[in-house]
Amino acid sequence: MRTMAIVRRVFKQMLRDKRTLALMFLAPLLIMTLMYFLFQNNTTQVASLGVHHVDQSVVNVIDTKNVTIHHYDSSQARKMIKQHDLDGYLTQKNGQLTITYSNSNPTNTSLIKASLQSGLVKLKMKTLVTVTKKQRAALESQQAALKKLTAAQTQATVTKLKTAIAQAQARGDQATAEKLQKQLKQATATTSSSTQSAKATSYTTKSHYIYGSSDSTFFENFSPAFLGFFVFFFVFLISGVSLLNERTTGTLSRLLATPIRRSEIIMGYLIGYGGFAIIQTVLTVVFTIVVFKIHLVGSIWLVFLTNLLLALVALTLGIFISTFTNSEFQMIQFIPLIVVPQIFFAGLVPVDGMASWLQAIAHIMPLYYGANALTAVVTKGAGLGDIGVNLLILVGFMVVLTMLNIVGMKRYRKV
Amino acid sequence: MATDYVIAKQVSKHFGHQQVLNQIDLTLPAGMIYGLIGPSGAGKTTLIKSILGMEAVDSGTVKVMDTVMPNRAVMAQVGYMAQSDALYETLTARENLTLFGQLMSVPKIKLAQMIDYAAGLVDLTSQLDKRVSGYSGGMKRRLSLAIALIQDPQLLILDEPTVGIDPELRQQIWTELNNLKDTGKSMLVTTHVMDEAERCDYLMLIRHGIALAEGTPAALKQQYAVDTIEQVFLKAGRMQDANDGNR
Ligand SMILES: Nc1ncnc2c1ncn2[C@@H]1O[C@H](COP(=O)(O)OP(=O)(O)OP(=O)(O)O)[C@@H](O)[C@H]1O
Ligand SMILES: [Mg+2]
Numbered sequence: 001m002r003t004m005a006i007v008r009r010v011f012k013q014m015l016r017d018k019r020t021l022a023l024m025f026l027a028p029l030l031i032m033t034l035m036y037f038l039f040q041n042n043t044t045q046v047a048s049l050g051v052h053h054v055d056q057s058v059v060n061v062i063d064t065k066n067v068t069i070h071h072y073d074s075s076q077a078r079k080m081i082k083q084h085d086l087d088g089y090l091t092q093k094n095g096q097l098t099i100t101y102s103n104s105n106p107t108n109t110s111l112i113k114a115s116l117q118s119g120l121v122k123l124k125m126k127t128l129v130t131v132t133k134k135q136r137a138a139l140e141s142q143q144a145a146l147k148k149l150t151a152a153q154t155q156a157t158v159t160k161l162k163t164a165i166a167q168a169q170a171r172g173d174q175a176t177a178e179k180l181q182k183q184l185k186q187a188t189a190t191t192s193s194s195t196q197s198a199k200a201t202s203y204t205t206k207s208h209y210i211y212g213s214s215d216s217t218f219f220e221n222f223s224p225a226f227l228g229f230f231v232f233f234f235v236f237l238i239s240g241v242s243l244l245n246e247r248t249t250g251t252l253s254r255l256l257a258t259p260i261r262r263s264e265i266i267m268g269y270l271i272g273y274g275g276f277a278i279i280q281t282v283l284t285v286v287f288t289i290v291v292f293k294i295h296l297v298g299s300i301w302l303v304f305l306t307n308l309l310l311a312l313v314a315l316t317l318g319i320f321i322s323t324f325t326n327s328e329f330q331m332i333q334f335i336p337l338i339v340v341p342q343i344f345f346a347g348l349v350p351v352d353g354m355a356s357w358l359q360a361i362a363h364i365m366p367l368y369y370g371a372n373a374l375t376a377v378v379t380k381g382a383g384l385g386d387i388g389v390n391l392l393i394l395v396g397f398m399v400v401l402t403m404l405n406i407v408g409m410k411r412y413r414k415v
Numbered sequence: 416m417a418t419d420y421v422i423a424k425q426v427s428k429h430f431g432h433q434q435v436l437n438q439i440d441l442t443l444p445a446g447m448i449y450g451l452i453g454p455s456g457a458g459k460t461t462l463i464k465s466i467l468g469m470e471a472v473d474s475g476t477v478k479v480m481d482t483v484m485p486n487r488a489v490m491a492q493v494g495y496m497a498q499s500d501a502l503y504e505t506l507t508a509r510e511n512l513t514l515f516g517q518l519m520s521v522p523k524i525k526l527a528q529m530i531d532y533a534a535g536l537v538d539l540t541s542q543l544d545k546r547v548s549g550y551s552g553g554m555k556r557r558l559s560l561a562i563a564l565i566q567d568p569q570l571l572i573l574d575e576p577t578v579g580i581d582p583e584l585r586q587q588i589w590t591e592l593n594n595l596k597d598t599g600k601s602m603l604v605t606t607h608v609m610d611e612a613e614r615c616d617y618l619m620l621i622r623h624g625i626a627l628a629e630g631t632p633a634a635l636k637q638q639y640a641v642d643t644i645e646q647v648f649l650k651a652g653r654m655q656d657a658n659d660g661n662r
Contacts, residue, residue, distance in 0.1 A: 250501035
């Protein structure tokens with residue numbers, strides 16, 4: 001089969017080009033590692049927290065600079081978080097506060113965590129102060145009486161014990177003497193402990209995470225988008241440049257002087273370079289999960305599938321763009337124009353918050369759909385049903401570009 | 416009865432304002448070596464590409480093997496050697512030959528045999544497993560010729576096949592082309608080498624996209640009353656320039 005002849009050729013050529021292989025397989029790992037260390041710290045943001053039946057005193061002390069508070073009438077945290085797109089949900093049962101984090105954005109999780117903790121500390125101090133004030137008078141009088149009583153009692157015990165110790169020591173009974181010494185110590189200690197005041201009401205908190213775990217980081221959240229970006233970038237570049245070479249060295253028109261179909265050439269490219277894209281994806285995904293311990297909520301197969309589709313779009317786009325270029329240098333010129341802008345729409349900046357014309361641009365970017373799907377699968381455990389539309393759109397991109405490429409080759413042979 | 420392998424009628428083609436082919440007629444019957452000669456930029460390569468259907472013509476028709484061009488399937492019966500070598504440099508010669516053999520639908524069992532035959536013809540048998548990037552210019556040219564022969568086609572279209580090939584090997588190749596002709600195959604060959612032109616059965620002289628003269632080498636020499644094809648070439652050119660000047 002002619003397509004397979006092209007596939008074999010692509011494989012042989014790639015396997016002999018060690019530099020390109022290294023670029024394709026090692027560069028993403030290198031950049032991911034770099035990013036892992038770069039993006040460990042967080043930026044300022046506002047998190048939304050839903051509360052239900054929580055003491056007003058607790059709500060009052062939560063820092064509203066970084067956290068906005070919404071009151072709801074339901075104790076179902078998971079449901080409310082999903083329904084109202086909250087970052088956290090706080091409920092109370094007696095003295096027990098239960099906080100549920102969405103954790104789809106670890107930055108917001110840590111914001112809530114921090115303000116809740118500092119709020120509770122503040123609250124504890126406050127209650128401590130009021131309680132102490134109120135009870136001080138009563139306590140003081142009580143303590144005075146107590147002191148008198150215990151002092152008298154202790155005095156009696158102490159004298160009794162002291163004589164016993166002296167007796168024991170005189171007898172040379174060291175063991176008994178030590179025992180009694182201990183009792184003496186205890187007797188004196190009771191005096192000080194009894195002066196402790198009543199405890200302030202303290203809140204204990206219990207945390208739950210819907211997505212990920214307590215150690216989700218910024219990196220963890222954005223790594224899926226970057227995974228998609230790398231596959232997209234490298235496949236775009238390599239397929240584009242190789243078809244360009246094929247054009248400039250004349251092998252493309254030589255190929256078209258055989259009975260091969262134009263579509264067979266394109267399919268050969270898709271399968272050949274798609275194969276390398278699969279290897280690259282598997283390598284990068286497995287590396288990220290194993291080495292950086294990324295918490296993968298969804299199915300790893302969906303991650304592979306999405307990346308593969310993204311790679312195929314990049315492949316067809318690379319081939320398409322290469323028809324407008326006459327040299328590798330011109331191919332490079334398209335990177336800042338076609339590839340780099342896509343990263344901005346891959347989820348680094350929330351698209352929902354963009355101006356409407358920017359949102360429109362986002363929707364013509366393949367990476368927008370790919371990265372969204374990847375992020376949903378990795379951080380929220382989205383299934384095929386949830387990301388199906390995104391995947392279909394990617395398939396659409398691929399089909400349209402493939403057809404354009406097949407038609408574009410008419411330049412070299414009319415049939 | 417021998418059929419015509421190529422029939423081109425009134426083929427015209429222009430690039431921008433330049434008329435590159437002007438109403439060219441060409442008929443190539445079976446069992447003939449047809450030579451295309453003419454100065455650089457005359458339109459020889461363009462004519463060949465038009466015949467192959469790789470270049471769209473403005474007007475005129477081309478039939479190859481009784482099929483109107485462009486046609487994809489007919490390509491399997493045509494061995495084409497482009498003017499510039501189009502080879503996969505990172506692959507070995509054998510891998511290049513294998514690839515094009517597969518694309519030309521050479522049966523698997525016959526492929527190894529055909530590679531040996533084609534490589535032997537251009538004296539590359541001992542270098543088959545070397546990467547093309549390590550080939551000399553002449554070796555690449557020979558490999559291109561071997562690729563054109565890989566499917567044992569009835570029609571060979573060779574664009575300056577012997578450029579950069581040493582005289583001894585060139586003699587060998589021409590002897591082989593004559594042998595192929597004797598088995599009923601036809602060849603359309605462009606050349607700038609006049610002694611090669613003498614060895615063709617039929618010649619067409621193209622200049623500025625116009626078919627200035629055509630006929631057997633002997634007939635051409637007689638027509639222009641000169642002794643060599645080189646003199647035909649030069650005289651025809653001068654006459655064309657004089658005509659243009661008179662207009
Ligand atoms: N793609 C193109 N675009 C514009 N002009 C072209 C193109 N291809 C060829 N030409 C022009 O057409 C004319 C004929 O070119 P062609 O390659 O057919 O010449 P040739 O007879 O094969 O020359 P040579 O002997 O040097 O190979 C030349 O003047 C060339 O400049
Ligand atoms: Mg030429």
